[in-house]
Amino acid sequence: MTAHIAPLPAAAPLASWGRAAAVALRTVLILAGILIAIQMLVVVEAKPQDLITGFRGMVDIVRRSWPPDFSKLPDVLWPALQTIDVALFGTVAGVILAVPLAVLAAANVTPSRYAYYIARGVIGFTRAVPDIVWALLFVTAVGLGPFPGGLALAVHSIGMLGRLFAETIEHMDMAPIHALELTGARRVQVFTHAIVPSVLPSLLGIGLYRLDENIRSSLVLGFVGAGGIGFQLLTAMNLFQYRQVSLLLIVIFAIVIIAERLSAALRNRLG
Amino acid sequence: MLRVRNLSMRYPNGKLALSDFDLTVEAGELVVVLGGNGSGKTTLLRCVTRTLQPSSGEIWLGEVNLAELSGDKLRRARMKLALISQHASLVRRSSVLANVATGSLGRHFNLWTALGRVPADELAAAHGYLGEVGLASLAGQRAGTLSGGQAQRVAIARALAQRPDVVLADEPVASLDPEAAQEVMRLLQRLAHTEKLAVLAVLHQVDLAYSFADRVVGIRAGHIAFDTPCASLSREAVQGLYVSEAA
Numbered sequence: 172m173t174a175h176i177a178p179l180p181a182a183a184p185l186a187s188w189g190r191a192a193a194v195a196l197r198t199v200l201i202l203a204g205i206l207i208a209i210q211m212l213v214v215v216e217a218k219p220q221d222l223i224t225g226f227r228g229m230v231d232i233v234r235r236s237w238p239p240d241f242s243k244l245p246d247v248l249w250p251a252l253q254t255i256d257v258a259l260f261g262t263v264a265g266v267i268l269a270v271p272l273a274v275l276a277a278a279n280v281t282p283s284r285y286a287y288y289i290a291r292g293v294i295g296f297t298r299a300v301p302d303i304v305w306a307l308l309f310v311t312a313v314g315l316g317p318f319p320g321g322l323a324l325a326v327h328s329i330g331m332l333g334r335l336f337a338e339t340i341e342h343m344d345m346a347p348i349h350a351l352e353l354t355g356a357r358r359v360q361v362f363t364h365a366i367v368p369s370v371l372p373s374l375l376g377i378g379l380y381r382l383d384e385n386i387r388s389s390l391v392l393g394f395v396g397a398g399g400i401g402f403q404l405l406t407a408m409n410l411f412q413y414r415q416v417s418l419l420l421i422v423i424f425a426i427v428i429i430a431e432r433l434s435a436a437l438r439n440r441l442g
Numbered sequence: 443m444l445r446v447r448n449l450s451m452r453y454p455n456g457k458l459a460l461s462d463f464d465l466t467v468e469a470g471e472l473v474v475v476l477g478g479n480g481s482g483k484t485t486l487l488r489c490v491t492r493t494l495q496p497s498s499g500e501i502w503l504g505e506v507n508l509a510e511l512s513g514d515k516l517r518r519a520r521m522k523l524a525l526i527s528q529h530a531s532l533v534r535r536s537s538v539l540a541n542v543a544t545g546s547l548g549r550h551f552n553l554w555t556a557l558g559r560v561p562a563d564e565l566a567a568a569h570g571y572l573g574e575v576g577l578a579s580l581a582g583q584r585a586g587t588l589s590g591g592q593a594q595r596v597a598i599a600r601a602l603a604q605r606p607d608v609v610l611a612d613e614p615v616a617s618l619d620p621e622a623a624q625e626v627m628r629l630l631q632r633l634a635h636t637e638k639l640a641v642l643a644v645l646h647q648v649d650l651a652y653s654f655a656d657r658v659v660g661i662r663a664g665h666i667a668f669d670t671p672c673a674s675l676s677r678e679a680v681q682g683l684y685v686s687e688a689a
Binding site: 344346347349350351353354355356357359360363364365367368369371372 | 493517520521523524525527532533534535536540544548549551555557558597604
């Protein structure tokens with residue numbers, strides 16, 4: 172005798188409806204993707220023929236850039252140092268200001284909800300405004316030169332570092348903090364003896380990564396009058412001194428690569 | 443000396459975790475609390491440390507009723523109460539010595555300690571406490587590199603650095619192998635018998651209670667089931683703690 176298993180009458184229509192819905196959803200998604208791609212090409216006015224017509228001009232620029240004018244190297248060293256120091260200033264000032272803000276903005280250690288929301292607001296605002304906009308504002312306020320560049324990077328770094336520092340503190344192991352609180356230690360002692368040692372390597376790693384980023388940003392800030400090698404590059408391009416431009420690009424490449432490698436090596440040692 | 447009088451704790455969800463609980467731990471005495479999961483053991487310790495506000499009752503630490511204190515008065519009073527928890531709760535990236543020395547911070551609030559330093563005499567004392575738990579040779583090592591048993595002994599040294607009158611231990615050997623567990627219990631016993639501290643330890647290991655406790659308190663559903671010297675503790679009484687309510 173064979174056992175008879177009754178079929179589930181509703182199962183088959185349900186399955187076919189599910190398949191139809193999945194196919195419809197996939198079609199809608201593909202159509203939406205195509206529409207987004209088309210509007211993107213229209214909005215950016217992408218014309219491949221411009222690349223072909225501009226090729227001759229690009230070859231001409233490359234030809235006029237060669238060989239780099241190494242006789243100008245001594246004149247480039249000071250702006251190069253300015254670029255590095257603007258980044259260093261912005262990073263150090265950013266770290267100093269971001270640490271207390273991060274403590275206020277970390278939900279697990281903040282002393283009050285008001286402090287938390289205010290700190291989060293400051294971090295969000297300084298991060299949302301791009302560093303180049305901060306540089307334009309500070310150039311207007313304090314004049315041309317590397318100082319407004321350093322200020323711009325410092326303010327923008329507060330936002331970037333503050334958020335990452337706060338997240339690092341929020342993810343730390345709270346058990347040593349609770350243990351220290353129970354010994355009768357005060358809040359500031361808990362901070363310096365338990366929180367700082369626990370998160371310091373992560374904070375230094377984030378700070379080094381930020382320095383690496385700030386060196387790249389510092390190059391660009393020179394374009395808006397915030398000093399450094401970026402300002403030199405803009406001037407050389409405006410004067411059609413392409414051999415000097417190629418020298419500056421080589422120096423920029425060297426600075427970026429050295430900063431990146433140094434930052435990565437130091438972060439590895441901290442890890 | 444620790445005295446708990448008529449301590450009750452009802453959680454916001456209505457569960458009565460402790461009901462009219464009375465307990466005394468004399469200086470020089472190791473009292474072990476036994477009980478099943480959810481019986482109220484950890485709630486008892488959390489009320490005594492005042493990380494939980496009890497619904498009613500008194501918690502006397504010497505002549506001070508902790509249940510009445512708050513803010514800075516509570517912080518000062520708590521310095522006489524050391525807690526050793528299941529996990530050692532050390533700052534993993536700090537040295538073993540630095541971890542022990544943090545036990546003394548409550549006594550020293552100044553710019554020096556606020557900047558992350560510890561007075562030299564407290565560091566020397568911390569070295570001595572590490573010697574007492576047999577780990578002086580590891581003073582300079584990072585706490586994160588220690589084994590579970592070593593970390594728990596460092597937590598005991600930190601408790602000593604606090605110079606408490608009462609030591610509470612919340613399942614201090616729960617994550618240790620039998621040998622390390624014996625060592626930690628020997629140290630807790632020594633705190634009671636040699637240092638003359640009042641030691642209250644919550645345990646799940648009945649055999650360790652038999653081996654080391656002076657008195658054993660059984661908790662069942664937030665009430666004291668028995669409170670008896672270890673020598674007169676019957677196996678049946680202990681087994682009764684772990685029989686479910688429904689059975």
